[in-house]
Amino acid sequence: xxxxxxxxxxxxxxxxxxxxxxxxxxxxxxxxxxxxxxxxxxxxxxxxxxxxxxxxxxxxxxxxxxxxxxxxxxxxxxxxxxxxxxxxxxxxxxxxxxxxxxxxxxxxxxxxxxxxxxxxxxxxxxxxxxxxxxxxxxxxx
Numbered sequence: 456x457x458x459x460x461x462x463x464x465x466x467x468x469x470x471x472x473x474x475x476x477x478x479x480x481x482x483x484x485x486x487x488x489x490x491x492x493x494x495x496x497x498x499x500x501x502x503x504x505x506x507x508x509x510x511x512x513x514x515x516x517x518x519x520x521x522x523x524x525x526x527x528x529x530x531x532x533x534x535x536x537x538x539x540x541x542x543x544x545x546x547x548x549x550x551x552x553x554x555x556x557x558x559x560x561x562x563x564x565x566x567x568x569x570x571x572x573x574x575x576x577x578x579x580x581x582x583x584x585x586x587x588x589x590x591x592x593x594x595x596x
Contacts, residue, residue: 507570531550
């Protein structure tokens with residue numbers, strides 16, 4: 456998937472970077488995008504597993520969002536599900552893709568957050584961090 460997004464990095468580079476940050480006690484954040492045009496449900500589940508293995512301090516998951524003015528928008532504008540800008544937030548499926556249904560993408564996004572943040576090993580390793588993050592997220596909502 457990293458190649459599809461033209462990131463120029465590998466999963467191994469990401470993993471090593473997180474290890475270096477952890478060694479120097481620097482908090483890490485990683486972003487994961489699901490819903491690439493050829494992505495299957497199994498590929499998305501692999502991304503979730505990778506996020507858990509990578510184990511950054513904070514993980515953000517979002518659904519691929521085609522913003523106007525981007526190459527992605529131009530390439531998919533015939534397959535857009537809506538042009539209601541209220542849904543262009545990374546939480547909603549906006550593109551008809553061939554291998555995964557829009558509602559499945561949104562369910563997988565929720566699953567990603569639940570599986571990443573509700574792991575017992577994560578909570579036991581630093582409960583105060585997660586309580587603090589939880590409180591901050593309540594203020595944002």
